Amino acid sequence: MIEIQNCPVCDNNEFTPFLTCLDHSISRENFTLVQCNNCQLIITSPRPSNHELSKYYSSPAYTSHIAAAQSVFDKIYLTARSFALKWKLSLVKKYTISNQKKILDFGCGTAEFLKLAKQNGWATVGMEPSDQARNNSHPSIIKDVRPTLTDVINEGHKFDAITLWHVLEHVEDLNTTLVALKTMLAQNGTIFIAVPNHTSFDGKHYGQNWAGYDVPRHLWHFNKNSMKRLLENHALRIATIIPMRLDAFYISLLSEKYQQKKSLSILGITKALFNALTSNFRARNTMNYSSLIYVIKK
Secondary structure: OOOOOOOOOOOOOOOOEEEEEEEOOOOOEEEEEEEEEOOOOOOEEEEEHHHHHHHOOOOOOOHHHOOOOOOHHHHHHHHHHHOOOHHHHHHHHOOOOOOOOOOEEEOOOOHHHHHHHHHHOOEEEEEEEEEEHEEEEEEEEHHHHOOOOOOHHOOOOEEEEEEOOOOOOOOOOOOOHHHHHHHHHEHHHOOOOOOOOOHHHHHHHHHHHOOOOOOOOEEEEEEHHHHHHHHHOOOOOOEEEOOOOHHHHHHHHHHHHHHHHHOOOOHHHHHHHHHHHHHHHHHHHHOOOOOOEEEEEE
């Protein structure tokens, strides 16, 4: 296990215990979250070593690496994903100024987003370390996916758009990764980073049972301030922030299941939907939605 000694955002070495969360989906182990006393970044610490982390992904239960539904939550996830992929691509088109249309999807999972982008005329490259996820990719896109960031860097690409859809919270070395991504970004390119937001109503309501914590796979837990500070450290600016309203529903359903420690009843589903609606309603003025997309420029 690795105990984080210094905050990767502000280098502070003083932390306050925040929560203890259960890995509900795979290991059933407990993990501790601590909060940086300076920038408020929340960190999973101690956490498994980089080598050990792989076993927390290598399970059919890990939803984002699946190609076919195995449970009701898988079906909900895949249905929502189909809608979300088209919406995400529309955002990339809107905020990317280029005629080249070259895109990197960092942590692309089963590469469904890249497949859609390729069908819409984009030159596509993906990076996905999970053998399971790569092997579940469609034959039409798998040849565009690399297993490491080093492989992508060595090819010398410059990308008009770089996307990280719920990926940055999984990255072991935040700063090295952002340096590399910025280097590969075209001069007028755009980075899209989607992450959970623990300061949302559903994050606060469900607390240690909030599915957005997803320990130990989520190593870092951002709010708007800690994300802004991290990006500023790399001379990157947030052009705009876009809410992911649909996430509140899926996350609340999963969180309600974790809280009840059993299959969801009709009452549990009703509670989850009410909490998701409440979360989105309360975030209208604060932008503290369950998940946020940061649109980033050099």
